[in-house]
Amino acid sequence: MSRRKYDPKLKADVIEAIIESGRSAAQVARDYDLAEHTVYSWTRAYKSKHDLAVIQPKNETLEQENARTKKRAG
Numbered sequence: 001m002s003r004r005k006y007d008p009k010l011k012a013d014v015i016e017a018i019i020e021s022g023r024s025a026a027q028v029a030r031d032y033d034l035a036e037h038t039v040y041s042w043t044r045a046y047k048s049k050h051d052l053a054v055i056q057p058k059n060e061t062l063e064q065e066n067a068r069t070k071k072r073a074g
Contacts, residue, residue, distance in 0.1 A: 006038075014039055015046045 010032070017028045018039070029039040 011042050015042055018043055019046075 014028055014032055014034070017023060017031070018025055025039045025043050026036050028034075029036040032039075
């Protein structure tokens with residue numbers, strides 16, 4: 001049994017739907033009639049390639065630090 005090949009445009013559309021719209025991978029998988037695991041894999045690969053998995057938590061940490069600083073400043 002061979003692996004199924006997906007069109008790169010489809011992958012890009014799916015990843016964009018997750019990253020840009022904030023919808024869950026599971027919801028997008030249902031919308032595109034794809035296996036959830038496949039969509040999670042594409043998203044994980046994209047994020048690791050583009051370092052989004054690292055950037056987003058750092059951004060959240062910085063936002064929390066900014067909020068604390070604003071509270072202290074009054």
